[in-house]
Amino acid sequence: MNRVFLLRLVLDCIAAGLLLFAFAYFWQGNASHEWAGISMFLLLVVHNMFHRRWFAALPKQGQGEQRGKFNIALTFMLLAGMLALLGTSLVISETLFADLRLDDDFTARQIHAGIAYWLLVVVAIHLGLRWPLLMGVARRLFGIVEANAARTALLRLIAIGIAGQGVCSVLALNLRSRLLFQMSLDWWNFEESVAGFFGHCMAIMGLCMFLTYYTMQWLKRRKRMDAATNLAARGMGR
Ligand code: HEM
């Protein structure tokens, strides 16, 4: 497998890890939160430099090679969200950019946390859209060549289990109020469990990836069936 591609994936994994770490603000405190966040933004600059051709190809794309409109819209939402998160980070910073801090930063803090939780969902959808690619990489790394019905069934069961846990985790982390930018006082108690918090965050991401991947599969199948029906109807018309 191409080494640059593997390096890209390793950097993507580190960025995802830093994103998750940044949610645990009250675990390690402000300085590590800010360092993790800024490191993730730097990795995302690299990530987008690797994908500069993707952006350059957008205006030139012909009808035949049209990319999914949803993918393009989601990528721009991701870009806008990350820029907004960076902007709010600068004005609420207590360590790295303390000089830029606003006097009354309560609203900026609320927006910062709300955007962050939206990004958890959007990044997961971004990954769900690339799930076939990531599964292909996993298959190659584990040297899997042939299809195996039992393995597929087991992996699907695990995916359903993660999605089910994701629904419970949405409730456990009170995601609804966070996505509605509401201030909440029910902080996670990191003294009780650290793994539990990260488990919930990952399960929520897993749920979003599951829904994205299977919705895409369903849409593809429906498109293929529509095309076959049209072809058959044309054949009967002759
Ligand atoms: C990966 C990027 C980042 C994410 C996902 C993120 C997420 C969050 C979240 C969710 C909170 C609220 C903590 C909670 O309610 O549990 C928070 C708080 C905070 N973040 Fe970030 N953050 C990121 C980057 C940054 C950066 C780069 C800075 C500054 C340079 C920063 C500064 C702060 C500060 C000062 C708070 C405390 C706000 C308060 O006291 O209410 N964050 N962040």
Ligand code: HEM
């Ligand atoms: C922590 C956040 C992110 C993670 C974990 C992540 C992960 C990934 C992965 C795994 C891929 C496929 C493998 C690859 O080509 O590298 C990918 C592709 C891509 N990502 Fe991200 N990404 C993140 C944030 C972003 C952001 C903020 C943007 C900015 C708009 C972005 C833009 C893209 C683009 C344009 C592609 C190529 C899409 C395609 O080929 O259709 N990503 N990302």
